Structures are given as structure tokens and as C-alpha cells.
Amino acid sequence: MICLKLHAPSSFTVQYFAVRLGFMKSEGFLPVVTDVETTLFVMQLKTKEFESLFTDGLNGIAELFAKHRFELRIAGGAVRDLLSGKRPEDVDFATTATPDEMKSIFQAAGVRMISNKGEKHGTITARLHNENFEVTTLRVDLQTDGRHAEVEFTTDWQKDAERRDLTINSMFLGLDGTLYDYFNGYEDLQNRKVRFVGSAAKRIQEDYLRILRYFRFYGRVAVQPGEHDPDALQAIQDNASGLATISGERIWVELKKMLVGSHADHLVELMYELDLAQYMGLPLDGNVEEVKRVWQLARTWSPKPMTILSGLFRSCDDVEKLDLRLKISKEEKNMGLFLVKYRRDLVNAPDELDALRPYKDFIIDSRELDAQAKVCELLKYQGEEQLLEEMRNWCVPRFPVSGHDLRKMGINSGKEIGSQLQSLRDMWKRSRYRMTREELLSHVSRL
Template identity: 75%
Template sequence: MWSRILKPRVIGRTAFYWRSLFTMQLNTSEFKSLFSEGLKGLAELFGKHQHELRIAGGAVRDLLSGKRPDDVDFATTATPEEMKQMFQKAGIRMINNKGEKHGTITARLHNENFEVTTLRVDVQTDGRHAEVEFTTDWQKDSERRDLTINSMFLGLDGTLYDYFKGYEDLKERKVRFVGSAEQRIQEDYLRILRYFRFYGRVAPEPDRHDPKTLVAIRENRRGLAAISGERIWTELKKMVVGNHADHLLELMYSLELVQYLGLPPDGNVEEIKRVWQKAKDHSPKPMTILAALFRRPEEVERMDLRLKVSKEEKTLALFLVKYRQELCKSREEPDSLKPFTDFIIDSRELDTQSKVCELLKYQGEEKLHAELSGWSVPRFPVNGHDLRRMGITSGKEIGSTLQDLRDVWKKRGYQMDKDELLSHVKS
């Protein structure tokens, strides 16, 4: 049910919202499955000390969508100091309390970690970080969150607490900022990318954006320059493997965001649209999709300078840019896996097979990808010791002979054993 809904009043640039609370009961199997011995113990402890404890944010969104969340965050009216005293008195171990200054305490009960955060309000923000003040007001904490669908709380009795029509937006599959889009973005410019990521998760159609939201994003795009590359990549790599990724990347180009993200200004948008359509149903790695934007290896290097991607991700991007044309054009027969397996056999890198699998996803070669995924790299049965025992002692001759034998072995489909191969040396 909804309680009385009133419009916000604005003082300066900050909107102060009057009470507008929607509540309902949730009693699904996904919700019930969360109640492990650890959570029961946590709930009992907070109840004993008369502190409210609720599930917060993304876990609530997932539960309302009929999904069991992978991670569950909790919010409470207890301060960090009150939580510490409570856990210490109960003999409960606390771990990884780096988030304490922001109100987060992690407790370990029954071999489970529970991250609990005190309700907060942002006192001051610079677009990257916020100075917070603790509160006991659930709506004020909800007010400071990014999107309406992420601003809800769920009591452990199944009561939903929704102050900004998040449940209604979730049912209608809308993605909206809480209150003013401009204000939410200026509190943390990374929310621009979070908007796109969640649009891909929630919206049923590629182009149902509120024009005012896109205006706010465009006008505040420069704020992304101050966001760390690691934070940007965390959001971007989730977005590029989600729904509507081709549309969203094209939109990001039209809104002139890419220069702040390390992506090439003349990125190949048409190629990424083609690749995403072919690869989206085959669990591509984020870089498999994003590599379609790059026309030259130097663009991968510039992207890495900005985003600080992992060595594995950078290597995959460079591999795809180099071999997406060269390797695929080398096939004499369209459905032949042989050029790819030969390439893997000849490679000295350990993860070549996984890279070639991503290349086949990139090219939309579903059948070949399925075959290569189930293929085990055969071991070449001859080595230098075998040739020395036959009287070949020159290192140069051993090397050339091994290469000749390897070529014969590949032509015979990697089926020849050691004796068969060595017979070629004798002959």
C-alpha cells in the first residue's frame, strides 16, 4: 500500500522529500532460501539489541525479480560502534573492516560473511567520493542511492519498504534516477555508467530512455574524467555483455562519453553491432565484444592506459585485433577447424585455445566454437632426446627435423605415434 505522497520541496540544490512509502509482503521461495543459520543468528542478535536490520539495494531488486541474489547487503540503524560492541559481546568475529569509516562492518557467523552498513546521508560529495553522516532515517538513506530500483529495503519479515516507486519502475522495467538525475550524477559521475549497465539488465527495448536523463548525462559527461579507470572498467565490462550493449555503446558515442573512457574516438560501432549480435548468446568475455571497436593495436594500448585492464584482457584484445581477419581467412574449407587447431598446436602460449574460442565467438562460428571447446590439445610424441638416440647431434638439425616431423604429424590429424614419426627420420 502507498502512504500519503507529496511532492518534494527544494532548498538550494537539495530536494527534501516528504514521506511517500509503499509497502507489501514478500514470501517467495527465493526470499526464504536466504535464511541460513548465519542469517537467523544475525537477525536474532540485532533484534535482541533492538536495532533494525533490513536487506538493501540490489538484493531486493533481484528478489522482486524472482531471482536469488548472489550477494546480499544489509542496512541497519545501529552505528558501527554499536555493531562492534554487539558482535564482540556475542563472540562474533569481524573481518575486513576497511569500510568502517563509511559505516560498514563485516561479521562472520556459521562460516558466512555478512556485510552490514549503517544508514547514511551524504554530507559532501566531489563526484567521486562522499563524506557521510550516520542516520536512523531509512528514507534519507534511500534518497542518496542512485536508481529507484536500487533504493528499496526488505525487512527480514518480508516487508518491502519503497520510497521512490522502485517496485513500480521494476514492474514497468524502467530505469530512473532517484529524484534529480543531474544531482545524483554529480554526487558520483560513475552513475552515468551504472545507468547504462542497469538499463541493459532491466529495460525490454533498446531505446526507451527518458530524454531528460540523456540530457543530464551529456551535460555532466566531463565528470567521468576524474573517475578511476578501474571503477569505469568494472561497470563497462558488465554493460558490454548485457542486453542492448550494441545500442548502448552507440548511444555513448552519440553522447560524447567515450573520450573520457579510453575508447577510440572513431571506434568501429558498426563492427561492434555485428559482433554483439553474433556473440551475445554464447557468453563472450567483455573484451571479446569491446575489441570490435578497435581498428589498430595502438588503440588497445591507449585503452589500457586509461582503464588499467588485466594483462589477460589486454592480451585478448590485441589477439582479436591481430587475428580476426588473418586467421579466419586462412581456411581452405569454410567449416574446417584444422587451421585453428594447427594454430593452437604451433603456439607457445598456454591460453591460446581460450583465445581462439573467443575469436570464434567474435566471428559467430557457433559450430566450430562448440567443437573447439570440447577438443583436447594432443601432445606431440617426439622430442630432441629421441633424435639424439638416433645419432642426430646438431642442435640446428634437431630443430629442423622436429619441425618437419611436426608438419607431418599435423597433416595426418595429430594421429601418428612416436614410432610412426621416427620412421620418417630413418627414411
């Protein structure tokens, strides 16, 4: 008999069960001998967030699996979110059915399946009632190389949980609300702890990206910045070089999520202390103190990941090198280059009557569609809360004169038209964008 000692949060309606493993054989629960200490914890979850998942589509999928006597449970991050009182944006499912068995079930029922690349790892995506349901067969990793895994399908829920990265991501939730937790994930979630399943070093060596997933989830779960599992940090430091084998795109996905989570300032500093930067494309002499300053100033204003990360860069070359390693988007690269170039220049060109004027003039002169958005990120970087609010509410005025207006006045030289337009634009800016088309054109003959 397993004793259950955890306490449920007051917002949940739960029922606890003592579980005898010997009674679970028909459900796929078989005692196994592993190097991971396991205790099955079971509870019943009934919340409005959980109940809201049961659409016509999910009910239809659930009926099919039940009819063919295969178990279907919610898996991974969706369970973590539901236990935290959140409705998950994405819900993944796990099952004892193999991919071939799932395809047979769906084909017989006339359920459409969406082609994807995950079938060799056990994932089938079914579409029912205009919803997609991604269902993955329980599996074990037979062999890994730090990036990819050779898998074998199983009906053992514990074995599947054992291969997952963090305890808080290794739980399953039955469609009746029963939580199945083998590695104290629920307790860790309640205590806001982030731990690897079993051996931290082994989990990391199976997929080195888990180093960054640790940081990302620490930012989502932990209350305090420095309450790490010492074994986890040691394993991360010992295996830091493994990140060199991970694609830049995968690194960037995790890094972006970490940068906009809690404790990003602490986590960036920790990555440097653990010697991760050199394997991620980050500058070796990154300005960590500047990142910490920017994050403290901007964190409540929903900054873009690049806004925070730009604090590390000492020059535009650092942005270029990051792009070479992480393959960031053109928009993200341009944002980084913009912030590095203008984070000091615009703030050092104040106007006593209008503090926003240097920023406004930049937007007017740039004529780029995203110039105002870039300036808003710059103001977040600089910690200018009041100016940020004003900029968000500022409607960019349209320069009222065009080359067509000048041609109608008899000016036909392209060079002359360009010169006249620039002079009129400067005049319009000095008027704080108040001069009308007629007022501006009245000055053409005097220019």
C-alpha cells in the same frame, strides 16, 4: 493516507498496507523536506527465494539486532533481485545502529568481525556460522566530489534511500518480508524502467561512475533498447567529462558488466552519441558498427567482455591505449590483441576438407595453455556457431616427438634438433595430427 495502486506479479504472495507516516516515528520514519518527491510504498514479500536467505547465520545476526532494538533490513541490489524472482548472490544489510554500536553488539555476543576499509563509511562485516554479513549504518552524504563522499550517520531510512543512485536500487526489505520503497522503485522495476533517484544531474555529480551504472542496469532491466528517460540522457551528456576523474579500474568493472548484458550494441552506440568515449579510454573513431555486428552474432554464446569490445578497435594500438586508461588485466589485454590480429587472418585461410584446420594449426603452433580458449572467443567474434561447437569438443593432440627422442638417435646439436622437430611438426600437421611417434621418427634420416 497513501493510496497504493501497484499490482504484484502473480508469482509473489504479497499484502499491501496503507501507511500513515505519523505512525512511523518510533521506527525511524520522519517526514523530511527535500528536493526529491517521495511516496512511501509498502508491501509484504513472501517467496522461496526470500525465505532461502534465512540460514543459521542470518537468523543469529537478526536476533542480535532485535535484542538491542536496532532495525536491520536487506538493502540495494539484493532487494531488486528478490523482487525479480532471483536469489541474490550477495546480500547487503542496512541498520539504524552505528558502527560503534554494532561492534559492541558483536563483541558482547562473541561474534567475529572481519577487518575492512569500509568502517569510516559505516560498514561492519561480521562472520557467523561460516558466513559473512556486511552491515552498513544508514547515512547521508554531506559532501561529494564526484568520486568520494563525506558521510554522516542517520536513523532515517528515507534519507539513506535518497542518496542512492537508481530508484530500483533504493529499496529496503525488512526481515519479515516488508518492502519499503520511497521512490517508486518497485513500479519502475515492474515497468522495466531505469531512473535516477530525484535529480539525475545531482546523482551523477555525486559520483560520475553512476553514468556507467545507468547503462549497466539499463542492460539488465529494460526490455527495449531505446526507452530511456530523456532527463537521464541529458544529464549524462552534460556531465560526461566527469568520467575523466574516475579511475580506470572502476570504469572497467562497470563497462565489462554492461558489455555482456542486454542491449550492449545499442548502449555502446549511445555512449559514443553522448560523447563519453574520450573520457573512458575508448578509441575516438571506434568501429561502432562492428561492435553491433559482433554482439548480434555472439550474444547467445556467453562472449567475454573483451570479445565484444574488440569490435571497436581498428588496430592493436587501440588496445594499448585502452590498457593505459583502464588498467585491464594481462589476460584481457592479450585477448584483445589476439582478436584484432587474427579476426581476419584465420578466417581467410580456409581448408576445404577441415574448416577448423587453420584454427587447430594455430593452437598447435602457439603452444599456449589458453590458445584454445582464445580461438573459441575468435569464433564467437566471427559468428561461426558450428565451428565453435566443434572447437569446444576438440581435444588438442600432443605432438608425440621430443628432443630426447632425437638425441637417442644420435642428433646432439641443439640447432639441428630444433630444425628436425619443426620439420616433423609440419609433417604431423599435414597428416592432420594422425602420424605416430614411430612414423615420424622413421623420416628423420631422410630429412
